[in-house]
Amino acid sequence: MVMDKLVSLCRRRGFLFQSSEIYGGLNGFWDYGPLGVELKRNVREAWWSDMVSRHNSLVCLENAPSPYEMTGLDCTIIMHPQVWKCSGHYDLFHDEMVDCAESKRRYRYDQVRGRWVEAKGERIFVATIAESDDESKEVEQRALKFFRLRAKDADQLRWDSDFITLPEVEGLDRVLGPDARQLGTLTEPREFNLMFKTYVGALGGEESVAFLRPETAQGIFVNFKNVVDSTRVRVPFGIAQVGKSFRNEITPRNFTFRSREFEQMEIEFFCHPKDSNRWYQYWRDRRMQWYTDLGLAGERLRLREHDSQELSHYSTGTADVEYAFPFLPPGEFGELEGIAHRGDFDLRSHMEGKLDPNTRPLEVEKGPDGQPVWRGSGKDLTYRDDLTGERYVPHVIEPSAGADRATLAFLCEAYTEDEVPDEKGKLQKRTVMRFHPRLAPLKAAVFPLVKKDGMPEIAKSIYTALNPHFPVFYDEKGAVGRRYRRQDEAGTPYCLTVDGQTLTDNTITIRERDSLAQRRIKIDDCVSELQRLLT
Numbered sequence: 001m002v003m004d005k006l007v008s009l010c011r012r013r014g015f016l017f018q019s020s021e022i023y024g025g026l027n028g029f030w031d032y033g034p035l036g037v038e039l040k041r042n043v044r045e046a047w048w049s050d051m052v053s054r055h056n057s058l059v060c061l062e063n064a065p066s067p068y069e070m071t072g073l074d075c076t077i078i079m080h081p082q083v084w085k086c087s088g089h090y091d092l093f094h095d096e097m098v099d100c101a102e103s104k105r106r107y108r109y110d111q112v113r114g115r116w117v118e119a120k121g122e123r124i125f126v127a128t129i130a131e132s133d134d135e136s137k138e139v140e141q142r143a144l145k146f147f148r149l150r151a152k153d154a155d156q157l158r159w160d161s162d163f164i165t166l167p168e169v170e171g172l173d174r175v176l177g178p179d180a181r182q183l184g185t186l187t188e189p190r191e192f193n194l195m196f197k198t199y200v201g202a203l204g205g206e207e208s209v210a211f212l213r214p215e216t217a218q219g220i221f222v223n224f225k226n227v228v229d230s231t232r233v234r235v236p237f238g239i240a241q242v243g244k245s246f247r248n249e250i251t252p253r254n255f256t257f258r259s260r261e262f263e264q265m266e267i268e269f270f271c272h273p274k275d276s277n278r279w280y281q282y283w284r285d286r287r288m289q290w291y292t293d294l295g296l297a298g299e300r301l302r303l304r305e306h307d308s309q310e311l312s313h314y315s316t317g318t319a320d321v322e323y324a325f326p327f328l329p330p331g332e333f334g335e336l337e338g339i340a341h342r343g344d345f346d347l348r349s350h351m352e353g354k355l356d357p358n359t360r361p362l363e364v365e366k367g368p369d370g371q372p373v374w375r376g377s378g379k380d381l382t383y384r385d386d387l388t389g390e391r392y393v394p395h396v397i398e399p400s401a402g403a404d405r406a407t408l409a410f411l412c413e414a415y416t417e418d419e420v421p422d423e424k425g426k427l428q429k430r431t432v433m434r435f436h437p438r439l440a441p442l443k444a445a446v447f448p449l450v451k452k453d454g455m456p457e458i459a460k461s462i463y464t465a466l467n468p469h470f471p472v473f474y475d476e477k478g479a480v481g482r483r484y485r486r487q488d489e490a491g492t493p494y495c496l497t498v499d500g501q502t503l504t505d506n507t508i509t510i511r512e513r514d515s516l517a518q519r520r521i522k523i524d525d526c527v528s529e530l531q532r533l534l535t
């Protein structure tokens with residue numbers, strides 16, 4: 001329910017729109033509107049400035065094993081196809097999907113859920129991909145239809161399992177697919193590569209095949225040597241990158257949570273192998289703290305360490321920062337960011353050739369001819385410590401975050417309904433987006449109480465004074481109460497109002513979004529007061 005309201009607010013107030021909406025939209029693609037673009041920019045900028053540009057490399061931060069440097073990159077989306085062969089994405093980056101012979105639709109195997117039900121002596125599994133709020137209703141309606149029962153006969157349906165996912169169902173012949181009328185129309189699961197394929201140049205043959213990057217990380221690994229050679233960074237140091245990634249997700253869903261085009265904020269942190277576990281702990285906690293500081297505090301946010309079966313083949317430790325999004329069933333969490341200890345997997349793969357995940361220690365995967373299945377670059381990506389003379393392949397800790405998922409979590413967390421008194425003291429419902437001031441799209445709004453007595457002129461001069469410092473909004477239309485409501489929905493932390501008293505003493509009211517507290521400040525102090533409040 002909350003999700004429906006949030007989705008509608010996002011559209012109504014210009015946070016998010018469906019991509020190409022006037023043509024019916026394109027599944028898995030979203031556009032950020034005027035308020036959304038500012039919100040997402042603030043998320044990205046908070047990340048970049050906290051992790052990179054305002055990182056102090058001279059001091060040892062709390063719980064860090066030592067001081068460290070941070071630097072950035074901006075790589076292309078299309079890269080040499082060999083990058084994806086050596087990284088493992090070409091062979092391994094797939095999801096399992098099932099096709100429906102009847103509806104011709106395709107679903108991600110692990111995202112189809114359903115329940116076993118018995119009626120009229122027959123037991124079937126009714127599957128659905130409906131969102132959690134609607135799945136019980138949807139499954140019941142489809143079971144009634146299948147058994148040709150009326151709604152009033154729903155008590156003839158005997159449900160004999162809770163919701164489970166398709167991989168937990170043995171054999172698919174008793175399954176009623178999410179859009180099917182008959183049983184057993186789903187195929188056995190098959191692998192489906194998630195990379196978008198494209199062609200570079202005009203010829204369009206197999207030699208010109210390339211891929212849209214499914215993650216930004218590989219651009220960092222293949223530039224490791226360039227960065228070391230062109231700067232004076234020394235291990236330990238991190239390289240950060242923000243940019244678009246593309247995955248041909250089989251079932252994009254849950255608003256922007258699983259999109260086909262999205263933005264990542266990734267760090268590859270290079271360190272000495274002997275210190276890597278301590279750096280892994282540091283980055284896990286540092287990244288969790290970042291979300292907490294920006295307002296995702298509380299039990300909806302958690303840090304979950306993967307158990308050994310869940311770890312990727314290259315990883316000796318992975319933890320996810322997760323958020324209990326309102327579209328998930330109670331008790332379930334969705335990943336905001338993964339922090340992985342990747343050892344030397346990536347740098348070695350790009351030097352020597354794709355590593356075989358089944359070997360310990362990792363060795364290059366060989367074909368029947370004894371040659372590497374995918375050749376590496378052959379370039380030396382080792383690091384030489386110029387103080388000790390030691391040469392080694394650095395280990396990597398990777399905090400990999402999604403800008404869109406973070407933005408969605410901040411939107412969900414901010415959405416609040418409460419009641420506030422109107423001008424006549426009567427309680428009215430209001431919707432307020434309680435964004436952290438750093439993330440709020442607008443920092444302040446300036447209003448003249450009424451459109452006369454010189455109030456608009458004073459309010460405009462305040463707007464002009466604030467404008468070089470913060471994104472601020474001027475509004476003189478309609479009743480002041482409605483103007484406040486509009487700013488509450490946009491998440492603007494402060495509203496400044498010019499009223500009758502301003503004309504006599506040069507003070508204005510400043511109203512605080514969350515507490516609704518109002519007090520008077522001098523016009524001349526507006527900029528410094530907002531600066532104080534917002535930092």
Ligand code: ATP
Nearest residue numbers: 257258259262264335336337338400401402404405
């Ligand atoms: P999931 O298991 O949810 O598909 P993942 O483990 O494959 O995610 P990673 O490869 O670790 O994701 O990507 C790092 C981050 O990129 C994720 O934590 C998430 O924030 C973001 N991300 C990944 N896929 C998507 C997507 N389809 N839409 C939006 N963000 C995504």
